[in-house]
Amino acid sequence: MVGLAGCSRSQADPASPTDIGGGEPGSVFQSLSFDLGDLVIGLPEDHGVSQISLVEPDGTVFKTVRPDFAATTVRIAVADPEIGDSDYVHYTPGVHELVAKAGNQTERRSIDLHPEVAITGIRLNEGGDRLLDSGKVVVRIENTGTAPTWAHDIAFEGAPDWTADTPLSDFPGIPFMGGVSADSAVISPGGRQEYVSNAAPAVFDKEASVECAGEKFEFKINVGIATGEILSTSVRLTAEGNPGPETTGGRFVCDSSRIEVLDG
Incomplete structure (x- = not known):
């Protein structure tokens, strides 16, 4: 998951x-x-x-x-x-x-x-403690409704890194949040929150022949909300810059990649 x-x-x-x-x-x-x-x-x-x-x-x-x-x-x-x-x-x-x-x-x-939540921003993660953390995606969600809720999962479809393609979790009460507090997960009415994906879809394998020379990849991002609602958006990743350091498995992130939303 x-x-x-x-x-x-x-x-x-x-x-x-x-x-x-x-x-x-x-x-x-x-x-x-x-x-x-x-x-x-x-x-x-x-x-x-x-x-x-x-x-x-x-x-x-x-x-x-x-x-x-x-x-x-x-x-x-x-x-x-x-x-x-x-x-x-x-x-x-x-x-x-x-x-x-x-x-x-x-x-x-x-x-x-009644919460009213929407994805209002997508960007690639910055920094992180692990080599491939910059290949993760940050999703900003705003709540313009009248009551709080939270996002519990981020999943991908058709990501450059196929290992990121998994279904949304069936357990809305368990946000796999990397040890942050429950308070940090909740989006109050009129508020917004940024969530960082667990998987890193913008990661490449050295066997994929990606040179970080402007290659483009389109895929879908799904966000599970505690109400049962699913927010979805399609994005385009452009692999640019230089290949970063490889992991022992030969996986890397292009150091100047960018991501943009394709639909409203």
Whole structure:
């Protein structure tokens, strides 16, 4: 399985809460925002709320929390990848309902949890600790929706390095991220993130007769999103510059190669 080899907070937007609006005057839902994968609910002082439930579009309860009466902030994890674990948390996209109980009173608030993600940039990796790391691809993804999500895998079709051609992983809760934190994988609404492929499609074998003299290769990049969505784009790699140092297996990267997107 080909996964995500790297993703750092320095490559992403700052992890600041994303405000998605508050309630009417007198509402117990004073504010609603996202902090990475957590839905943050602001409560008034002396709120008297005994429990808050997030109900999914099909009517099932996603999660129930019981805030302390002195607390004015409650968090519900709605998008939480578990690195290296098949157990993860991700809401079902759609209109949910927040239900708060305070004594004999019940307050309800609809909330649309719907990510809108798109590939907004492709480039070749720069640097790296290993000889062929510059043959990897960096994919930038932006989320213009109303709720967080994450990318869990990058795969290729028709890559110059045939070993990079593998199907997307079937495990969206396991981003193979090279040991980075789960927080680094999440794309908040209004945010963006850069993910580095685990495989290196822009790698050549000395038997392939590539001279780094402007040879062109077209292939497809697929990105798996935790919602089950697959983002795809076609790219052209131009092998330019000089052949870099070879591995013991005779594989190398052209040191001035470039990559461009072919479709929108």
